[in-house]
Amino acid sequence: MDVISTRSLTKYYGKTKGVADLTMSVPQGAVYGFLGPNGAGKTTTIRCLLGMLKPTSGSATLLGEAVSLDGADLRHHIGYVAGEVRLYEKETGRWHMQYAAGFRGGKGRLADELLERFEFDPSRRVRELSKGNKQKLALILALAHDPELLILDEPTSGLDPLNQETVYSVIEERVAEGRTVFLSSHVLSEVERVCDTVGIIRGGQLVAEEGVKALLGKRLRQVGVEFAEPVDPALLAQVPGVDNVTAISATSLTARARGDAVDALIKRVAERQVLDLHIQQASLEDVFLEYYRDTAEPVAAEGGEE
Amino acid sequence: MSWTLFKATLHQHRTSMFWFAIGLVSYAWMMTWFYPTIGEEYANIIETFPPELLAVFGGSEVPFSSLGGYFQTEYLGIMWILIVSSAVIIYASRAFAGEIAAGTMEFVLSQPVSRVKVALTRVIVLVVYAVVLAMASFVPLEVFGPTYDINLGWDVTGMLIAFGTLFVLAVGGFAMLLSAIFRGGGKPGAIAAGLLGTLWVADLLSGASEAAEALGPVNVIAYWQPGLLINGEQVASEAWWLYGGIALVSLIAAVVVFSRRDVA
Numbered sequence: 001m002d003v004i005s006t007r008s009l010t011k012y013y014g015k016t017k018g019v020a021d022l023t024m025s026v027p028q029g030a031v032y033g034f035l036g037p038n039g040a041g042k043t044t045t046i047r048c049l050l051g052m053l054k055p056t057s058g059s060a061t062l063l064g065e066a067v068s069l070d071g072a073d074l075r076h077h078i079g080y081v082a083g084e085v086r087l088y089e090k091e092t093g094r095w096h097m098q099y100a101a102g103f104r105g106g107k108g109r110l111a112d113e114l115l116e117r118f119e120f121d122p123s124r125r126v127r128e129l130s131k132g133n134k135q136k137l138a139l140i141l142a143l144a145h146d147p148e149l150l151i152l153d154e155p156t157s158g159l160d161p162l163n164q165e166t167v168y169s170v171i172e173e174r175v176a177e178g179r180t181v182f183l184s185s186h187v188l189s190e191v192e193r194v195c196d197t198v199g200i201i202r203g204g205q206l207v208a209e210e211g212v213k214a215l216l217g218k219r220l221r222q223v224g225v226e227f228a229e230p231v232d233p234a235l236l237a238q239v240p241g242v243d244n245v246t247a248i249s250a251t252s253l254t255a256r257a258r259g260d261a262v263d264a265l266i267k268r269v270a271e272r273q274v275l276d277l278h279i280q281q282a283s284l285e286d287v288f289l290e291y292y293r294d295t296a297e298p299v300a301a302e303g304g305e306e
Numbered sequence: 307m308s309w310t311l312f313k314a315t316l317h318q319h320r321t322s323m324f325w326f327a328i329g330l331v332s333y334a335w336m337m338t339w340f341y342p343t344i345g346e347e348y349a350n351i352i353e354t355f356p357p358e359l360l361a362v363f364g365g366s367e368v369p370f371s372s373l374g375g376y377f378q379t380e381y382l383g384i385m386w387i388l389i390v391s392s393a394v395i396i397y398a399s400r401a402f403a404g405e406i407a408a409g410t411m412e413f414v415l416s417q418p419v420s421r422v423k424v425a426l427t428r429v430i431v432l433v434v435y436a437v438v439l440a441m442a443s444f445v446p447l448e449v450f451g452p453t454y455d456i457n458l459g460w461d462v463t464g465m466l467i468a469f470g471t472l473f474v475l476a477v478g479g480f481a482m483l484l485s486a487i488f489r490g491g492g493k494p495g496a497i498a499a500g501l502l503g504t505l506w507v508a509d510l511l512s513g514a515s516e517a518a519e520a521l522g523p524v525n526v527i528a529y530w531q532p533g534l535l536i537n538g539e540q541v542a543s544e545a546w547w548l549y550g551g552i553a554l555v556s557l558i559a560a561v562v563v564f565s566r567r568d569v570a
Contacts, residue, residue, distance in 0.1 A: 052415055052570045070565060072420040080416040086409025088318065102310030103417040142416075 001064065003028050003149050003180040004049065008058035011044050018044035019204045026182055031175055033195030033212065034184040041204035042184040043083050046153050050080060063148060076104065079142035083153035083184070085134045093122035093137045100141050108144030115140060117166055131158035143170060150174060153184045168194050220282030221262050224254045228273035239264050308419050311427040316434070319397060323435060326393040327442035334446035337381045338454045348376055373456065374533030382532050390439045391502055394478030397435055398485050399495040401428040402564050407490040411569050425561040432478050440470035458536060465535050472549035476526055477502060479556035486563040526552065
């Protein structure tokens, strides 16, 4: 069952495009990373999913129910952390927890555990909290009632590495219990760490959607070869799908292989005597930058909108 | 209505509501206290004013020399309008537009509560606010009045509270509608205050110029004649209908607009 599903979801702010023709789906139990730089349309998409923005056209369903502006029942099953945490500055963390509990019929079975794990003091007013502590409070408020679907917009923003790790652990535990996570981020290491599927959004449009492992494993590799004899860099540069060929020395070359080009590259390399060979998977950051290079073709164009 | 949201909204406005109420009680008490001192001289003082100036202040239909005229001119005609309008415009501006701009509406609407319930609850708190302000304005006249030889009676006080509540709801309701339309608390507040100021000036000028009377039929300030009630008379039925109509239409429209708009 798809927990999140959108069909041609489009949102314009006047003439400005927020998100356009977005069709995607997130199955139950997935951790879906929604990746893109600031202004790409991530937050607009999330706000449309939560019924805070009215789509210009298209539709969305969450947990099998159509999203509407007044979908209160649906939000019983959703935990949300906004990209920029805005809470009532004069009120305490405890006040916010009681406030949320009032709507949800209880403080939530995970509330006490989360307070302990995040070492959060709920007696302090929001205006006294650091950015990181505000983020902790937002996470506690979103997670306390153990929602079926977590929508997290930059969830670790402002958190120290220790608390970031706590967030990742909590996400993994929730997913292990069958929950679904939709995580928007531009922190690539975060997406690489916790997500199993990633959708890349650019200029309001989903340009690719693929499993993180597949994306990392198939799309980009950094290859280093030590030959027994001097070689011309053109040896590798002529291979289709190979670029960034660099001569480290007369006998040593590095190159980047895209997609399935690694097979042809290895065959070309094998024409000469090889002393050493290193193949390194590109980081998600490399993949990400590839999508955003204006001049380059999308690396996984064929993998988009699976 | 959401009981959780109702309690939270009252909690968040408790301080301002308390101080506005205290201010109104103090002001009302002060005016009753002053009445014996200046009351007898009041008619003489008023008679020394030039006719044109009297005409400007004469937006009131109440005789200046009467008890109602005294309260209308010295308390309820200008200062009271400024105080209660400030209170409800501030509240109404924050109710929707201010919270959207501050980002806290996103937190509210991430909870399982419908927009209609959010809007209705904010409207109900406005009604509570209006009743509190009206009671703080007029109950002191009944409570402190006898000490200073002012005896209105609870029936008159009740009418004043009801009339005052409707006036506050009309102003607050209009501000709330603006708040549901715009983003950011500043714009709705500025527009509501600006319009109220314009009507007030129009009302003042209508005392001196017939041309300015054209706004009379829709001028909420011109219909604000609580002095008549204090004097045991009746205000025009159009006043009740005007205030009630503006309040009802504005508040219903505010709920509808808020339930359909983008909130981020």
